[in-house]
Amino acid sequence: MAAFVNQSTDSRRMRAGTAADRALFEAPSGKMSVAALISITETLKASDFSDRIPEILRSWLKHNEADPLAFAVRYNLAVALGGTDDEVLLREAAGHLQSALAQRPDFAPAAINLGTLLERLNDRLGAVVAWQALAGRLSSVTGDAIRHRCTAINQIGRVLETARIAAPAEAALRASLEIDPRQHLVAQHFISLRQGQCKWPVVPHDGPLPPPDMLANISPLSLAALIDDPLLQLANASDYAARDGQPDGARTVGAWPPPVRRGKRRLRIGYVSSDFREHAVGYLTAELFELHDRGKVESFAYYCGPARDDSHKSRFRLSAEHWRDISPLSDRQAAICIVNDGIDILVDVNGYTKDGRPKLFAYRPAPCIVNWLGFPGTTGSPHHHYILADRFIIPEGDEIFYSEKVLRLPCYQPNDRRRRVAEASQTRAQAGLPDDGFVFIAFNGTQKITPDVFNVWMCILRAAPGSVLWLLCPDEDTFGTLRRLAGEAGVDPARLVRAVGMANSDHLARFGLADLFLDTSPYGAHTTASDALWVGVPVLTRVGNCFAARVCGSLVHAAGLPELVCEDWQSYQNTAVRLAENPQEAKALSAKLAAHRDTCKLFDTPLLVRSLEKLYLQIWNEHIAGRTPFPDTRGLETYRRIGCDLNRPALPSRGELMDWYSTRLRYENAHQPLPADKLLWRTAIGG
Numbered sequence: 097m098a099a100f101v102n103q104s105t106d107s108r109r110m111r112a113g114t115a116a117d118r119a120l121f122e123a124p125s126g127k128m129s130v131a132a133l134i135s136i137t138e139t140l141k142a143s144d145f146s147d148r149i150p151e152i153l154r155s156w157l158k159h160n161e162a163d164p165l166a167f168a169v170r171y172n173l174a175v176a177l178g179g180t181d182d183e184v185l186l187r188e189a190a191g192h193l194q195s196a197l198a199q200r201p202d203f204a205p206a207a208i209n210l211g212t213l214l215e216r217l218n219d220r221l222g223a224v225v226a227w228q229a230l231a232g233r234l235s236s237v238t239g240d241a242i243r244h245r246c247t248a249i250n251q252i253g254r255v256l257e258t259a260r261i262a263a264p265a266e267a268a269l270r271a272s273l274e275i276d277p278r279q280h281l282v283a284q285h286f287i288s289l290r291q292g293q294c295k296w297p298v299v300p301h302d303g304p305l306p307p308p309d310m311l312a313n314i315s316p317l318s319l320a321a322l323i324d325d326p327l328l329q330l331a332n333a334s335d336y337a338a339r340d341g342q343p344d345g346a347r348t349v350g351a352w353p354p355p356v357r358r359g360k361r362r363l364r365i366g367y368v369s370s371d372f373r374e375h376a377v378g379y380l381t382a383e384l385f386e387l388h389d390r391g392k393v394e395s396f397a398y399y400c401g402p403a404r405d406d407s408h409k410s411r412f413r414l415s416a417e418h419w420r421d422i423s424p425l426s427d428r429q430a431a432i433c434i435v436n437d438g439i440d441i442l443v444d445v446n447g448y449t450k451d452g453r454p455k456l457f458a459y460r461p462a463p464c465i466v467n468w469l470g471f472p473g474t475t476g477s478p479h480h481h482y483i484l485a486d487r488f489i490i491p492e493g494d495e496i497f498y499s500e501k502v503l504r505l506p507c508y509q510p511n512d513r514r515r516r517v518a519e520a521s522q523t524r525a526q527a528g529l530p531d532d533g534f535v536f537i538a539f540n541g542t543q544k545i546t547p548d549v550f551n552v553w554m555c556i557l558r559a560a561p562g563s564v565l566w567l568l569c570p571d572e573d574t575f576g577t578l579r580r581l582a583g584e585a586g587v588d589p590a591r592l593v594r595a596v597g598m599a600n601s602d603h604l605a606r607f608g609l610a611d612l613f614l615d616t617s618p619y620g621a622h623t624t625a626s627d628a629l630w631v632g633v634p635v636l637t638r639v640g641n642c643f644a645a646r647v648c649g650s651l652v653h654a655a656g657l658p659e660l661v662c663e664d665w666q667s668y669q670n671t672a673v674r675l676a677e678n679p680q681e682a683k684a685l686s687a688k689l690a691a692h693r694d695t696c697k698l699f700d701t702p703l704l705v706r707s708l709e710k711l712y713l714q715i716w717n718e719h720i721a722g723r724t725p726f727p728d729t730r731g732l733e734t735y736r737r738i739g740c741d742l743n744r745p746a747l748p749s750r751g752e753l754m755d756w757y758s759t760r761l762r763y764e765n766a767h768q769p770l771p772a773d774k775l776l777w778r779t780a781i782g783g
Contacts, residue, residue, distance in 0.1 A: 128156065130165040137172060149176045167196040171206050178213060189213055204230055204244035211251055220255050227252045246272050250282060257285060262293050262571060273304035280339070283313035291318060291543040293574050294550075294581075298322055311740045316448040320473055321544050324618035324640040324747045326497035327757060328739030331732040333448070333476030334499065341454035341477060349431040352438075352463045355720045362394040363712055366439040366462065368422075369470060370401030370451030373409040376623035377445060377470055379600065382408060382512040385415035387705040393712065396437055398422050398430070401451050422453075431459035440464065440719075441712050444480060447471020464715050464724060467500055469509070472622065472644035474498040478727050482715060484508065484708075488650035489643055497642075499727040503714070505707050507654040507697045508647065511626050521605035527566075528593045529609060534563040534676040537610035537633065539595065539624050542567075542574050544616040548747060550578070552665050553614060554585035559669075560676035566610060568595045607631045611682045612675055618747060620648035629655045629698065634675075634685040636660045638668040640747055654698035657685060665747075734764075 128136075133156055137149050153173040160166060170192040177189035193210040196203060207230035214223040227248040249272040256265035269286040273279060283305065290298045299307045299314075299322075314322070316333045323329075365388075371377035388395050397416035399409075400423050413419045418437070422430040430453065434442060442462035446452030447470045457465055457479045467475050468484040475483075476499045483490075483500035486508040495502045524531050536556070538545075557563060569575040572594075579589035595606070604627055607613075613628040615621050615637035621628070625635050625648045634657060639649040649661045662668040675682045693699055718724055738760045748756070 130163065130169060133169065134172060137176075146176075149173075167200040167203055167206070170196040170199075171203070171209075174206075174209060174213070178209070183217065186213055186217055190217065202233060204240070204248075208244065208247055208251070211248070215255060220259060223255055224252050242275060246276050246279070249275070250279075253282070253285065257289060260571065262289050263573060265289055266293070266295075270304055277305050277309070280313040283310055284315040284318065286310075287314050288318050288543065291321060292541070293571070294542055294545055294577050296547050308740045312736070316473060316476075317471070318543075320642065320644040321619035322546070323739075324642050324645050325739055325742075325753060326494070326642045327735045327753070328742075329642055330474050330476055330497050330499065331734075331736035331739060333474050334729045334732040335476070335736055336448060337454065337475060337477040337479075337729075341458055341479075343427055343455045343458045349428060349435055349459050349461060352435070355463070355716075362390075362392055363716055364394045364396065364438055364440045365712055366396040366398055366434055366437065366442045367416075367445050368398040368400060368442065368453060368456065369445035370399070370423075370449075370453075371445065371470065372397055372399050372412040373401055373404075374406045374600065375401075375408075378408050378412070379512060379515060380469070380510050380623055380626070381445070382411055383514060383701050384510055384705065385412065385417075387702055389706075389709060390417065392709055394418075396420065396434075396439060398434065400430070400446075400453050400456075427453055427455040428459060430456050431461040434461035441466060441715055443468050444475070445470040447473075447475055464719050466715070472619070472647055473642065474500060476729060476732065478729055480727070481725050484711065485643070486650055488653055489646045499729055501725040503711050505711070506700075506703055508650055509622065509626060509698075510701055510704050511630070511699050513699060513701055515604065515630065516601045517631060518599075518601040518605040521602070521608055524609050527595065527606060527609055529566060530562075530564060532562070534560060534612070534679055534682075535566055535610045536563060536612055536614050536672070536676075537566045537607065537628070538614045538616070539566075539568040539607075539628075540616045540619075540621050542569055542571070542578075544619045545578075546616070546618075548665070549616050550581060551585070552669050554582060554587050555669055556614075556672045556676070557582075557587045557591055558585075559673045563676050564591045564593050565614070566593045566595055568597075570597055603627075604631055607633050611679060612636055612672065614672065615648050618642060618645040620645060622647050622651075625651045626698065629689055630693065632686045632689045632693075634660055634682060634689065636662070636668060636672055636675075638662045638665060638747075641750055641753065645747075651698055654696060655689060656692045656696050657688070660685070734761075738764075 133153070137152065140146050140149050150173060153169055153176065157166060157169055157173070174189040174192040174196070177185045177192070180186070190210060190213045193206045193213065196206045197210065200206070207226055211223040211226040214226060230248040231245050231252070249268050253265045253268035253272065256268065266286060266289040269282050269289065272282050273286060287298055287310065299310045301307060303310055305313070314332065316329065316336050319329055319332050369377065372381070385395050385397065395416050396418040397412055398420045403423065420433060422433060425433065439462040441464045442457070443466045444457055445468060447467060448454065449470050452470070454477070457477070460479055464482070465480050466482045466484060467480045474497065480500050482503050483498055484503055484505055486504050486506065489508050490498065490502050490504070529535055538553070553565060557565060567575065567578065569578070575592070575594045579592050582592050583589045597603070607628050608631055610633055613621070613625070613633050613635040615625065615635060617638045618640045620637055621635065628635050629651065635648065635652050637648040637652055637660065639646050639661060652658070652661050660671065662671060697703070735757070738757060742756055742760070
């Protein structure tokens, strides 16, 4: 059989080689038709002679430029050349596409590919122009025309969003949704862009979709910053996992090694993240691999982020026992790599964040999978068995809101005790701050600012004359929006001071210019809160119901300032005003932070790593005993539908939230009312 296969392969190669030779002979003479030429190139693609395709097509074009179908040949030549990273060949490919469009202006695939090539050549403006020309040219109402128009507009929106040109990107995505409202990924980005620009309401009543339909498309990360509803977040995450987290093809990628008890060998722990670099999560976890007990744990870092290098990435590469760059690999290839490494416990340090790999985990490349740190909430996934938190973030009784089994650390968030703070900082004057006066700092991303948060901030400023609010706002237009809203709220817009991005060590140093950090809700500060507390700036937070709404409260507690954790907006506002009126009290809180920084739970990273290793051993022992928990995500679509329809404030109380769901469920089950104590029928979730 093997010999037969080899003969067949040799025969195919001979036929392909003959076809290539014939094409090189006939193409210049003009004797070969376009149909025959394309047929031969398809044959060569499936053989070892695909590298000869450009030569054949160039030869044909040299003698047949005036052929009515030359545009198709140019398109195929551009496709063949576009598979390389060689800039010279990419520019040649772009030139062929431009020629194809000159001959056939309505040839949509050429315009789409031209924009993509120009983007790869770092000509983003040229790419947008190519796609805009296509979007403006298509007028026929056909399925292909509509799809091509949407593709062109979506590409425009994506490039503008990446370049942080938010308003035109939002406009492009709105136009795309008006053409085809079924594009849930486009709707996700549309909502995210509005959040970052502080355009309220984020889900507009006059938008391209009715609000409940738009909300049904929201990403888990955007939802965490919009609505403090743990039931809806669980149901939304489960829908996201089912829709966007499923692998292509069969899930089986290999066999796990047989379970062994500790003592036979070290536990093999794999961490998957795109953020083992200069990134918020990278700043938190930089010391993690350095502190692992190599007598107990064999650590693997699976990096899936951008290709560029930085000092933080180099530190991770040196501190992890095994470094694997899986960025170039498909999800299936990466899963096979993890299986081949014999990983016992695989930790997802991305979740549903940028560059995360949810499909990779759907392949189940390790017998135990853990959700930790990257995404502040449940994955709602049938593939993640555990979630790591602490007793503040997920209090007893809240396990029902998580698809994973809840395990708890002393404090959920790690920190790097070696983080560098620049010795010299800006002066207040250099930062645009007043030399005198109380400085409130709010350095969370603008996507976390909600109307409720902003209204409370304006109340604080009105009650604290002479104070200013220092905002981290890279986008000048968004800052202008916030200043306009401040003026409408009766606050001098000049009292909002803009900060822009800078190197991390300088960024940490400038925190010291402020007196009090004001947190956001329902998505509070995480890394940013640790940054403030590390340099001695007290953090005031308002806790909510969900994971993201409780992390900052956990950090402030762990830093030793529980008096700054508020249960409602009124106490938050009163505390902020009191500290502004009594700046010595704020200074005393700063001194308390400085005195306990090296002993408090928040910055005891060795304690956290030892606790992690104990949890890993518990997870493995449960696996050996056949007690690995498997999430039950049935019935969540009902909660998602009800949650998207509910008209409620962003931060309802727990009681209000349960009453709303109970009322709606009773209405839907009119003939068999559901008792209030049986509201959550999915009692298996959470272990």
